[in-house]
Amino acid sequence: MKAWRFEGGFGFENLRLVELPDPVPGAGEVLLEMRAAALNYRDLVVLRGQHGRRVQPPLIPLSDGVGVVAATGPGVTGLPPGTRVCPAFFQHWDGGPPPDDLEAGRLGGPLDGVLATACVFPAATVVPVPDHLSDAEAATLPCAGLTAWSALMAAPQICPGEVVLVLGTGGVALMAVQLAKAAGARVIVTTSTPERAAQVAGLGADLVIDRGATPDWAACVRAATDGMGADRVLELGGAATLPDTIRCTRVGGQIILIGNVTGNRAEIFLPAILTRQLTLRAVTVGSRQGLAALSRAIGQHGLRPVVGQTLPFAKAPDAFRILETQSVFGNICIRIGD
Incomplete structure (x- = not known):
């Protein structure tokens, strides 16, 4: 698989396109072929190396993404191949009050994020997305979308x-x-x-x-x-x-x-x-259950997140540069798969 990864430090000079071993799902896990990712202001903080001591390279950035289930490990049910899902921003917060070690479970730092052609996640941490959304629109839900939901519905x-x-x-x-x-x-x-x-x-x-x-x-x-x-x-x-x-x-x-x-x-x-x-x-994003509730609400009301610009996977660093300019109205996304 291919991934963009910070190696040896942060900053544009250390964000490199690398070839990594293809991931294999274990028990209770799903393999996703990633289709799109979306950037948040937090990703600029990570790029600048300002997100605290727990966020260290090597690191695959970005927390917001959508993919299609390509394979499942033993014990996984209800997520057949072809299901389009988003991984939850906090991989260890299913619902209720946040865990004491909240910072430890975040995608895109300290955990590897979604700016890769394939990713493996626990099946219990992914959420199906509404069919009417494009891949880029769906990719914005785990952080930006859920933060808005939590601010209004908590x-x-x-x-x-x-x-x-x-x-x-x-x-x-x-x-x-x-x-x-x-x-x-x-x-x-x-x-x-x-x-x-x-x-x-x-x-x-x-x-x-x-x-x-x-x-x-x-x-x-x-x-x-x-x-x-x-x-x-x-x-x-x-x-x-x-x-x-x-x-x-x-x-x-x-x-x-x-x-x-x-x-x-x-x-x-x-x-x-x-x-x-x-x-x-x-409000700090929200739980997997909150993401599931957001997805249902968006499907029920036919809402569409605003996507301002989408770039190809090969030009991922340019997406960070565009985000820095604050010149785009709407989310900046990266197209990963077909």
Whole structure:
């Protein structure tokens, strides 16, 4: 099999196309012929060698992918050859509360990821995907898709009529817009350009705020909600956006911390949280059961993740470079198999 692998270090200079022995499924395992993979911001952190001491080369990158069952090991049932599945982001979190060693089970670091022509996974960690999705669309589900699902469906679950504020227009944000609208929520989105504002409005967002034209976007959110603020905010920005996020969350509302692309350390005014009884909670992707629930919901509602660009397997390093530019609206994917 062929795989892209970091060897001897991280960075573009150490991402190499290598030939490895063909994997063979053991008891309880499935062999997947990989069809597509998708990139997340986290993959840039791994590329830069900034994901902590547990993530070390040699390492096959990327957590999000889809493949077709090519063979099964002894004891595997219900996954006949030809079944199209995604492996779960956390290989050791089936459901319920996260395990204590959560970081140890992540694909794409510290575990080998999916940027290979073939992979073996425990059968209990893969989830069938909806037939209406393309391979590239299906590949976005394990991390980006599930993160959006967990932010909306984990307790307390989203309710019809709820006002949801989504910061940004990355892969998680775009999936969250579609899921929240399918749940009957009113969705407000902030973005960075008029072009992206028009694109996300096309996904069904009720209000899109261009931060470039409206620097005080928090005031705009409050005005659009009769001074009350949003019920739920998907905080994908980080240090630079969190103070304004707190300003535009209603009394008793919740802020779901997902990303930190604008920095790791935020200075916040605690009385604004304490006196208004705000809830801050974090989401780190989700469990295999959550991925299965997401897949069912996408199939039921006919939703389609947004794919902005797809590159061939031979040009995988270029996908990382394009992701760095933040120039593409939607997920960046890599086509692996036919």
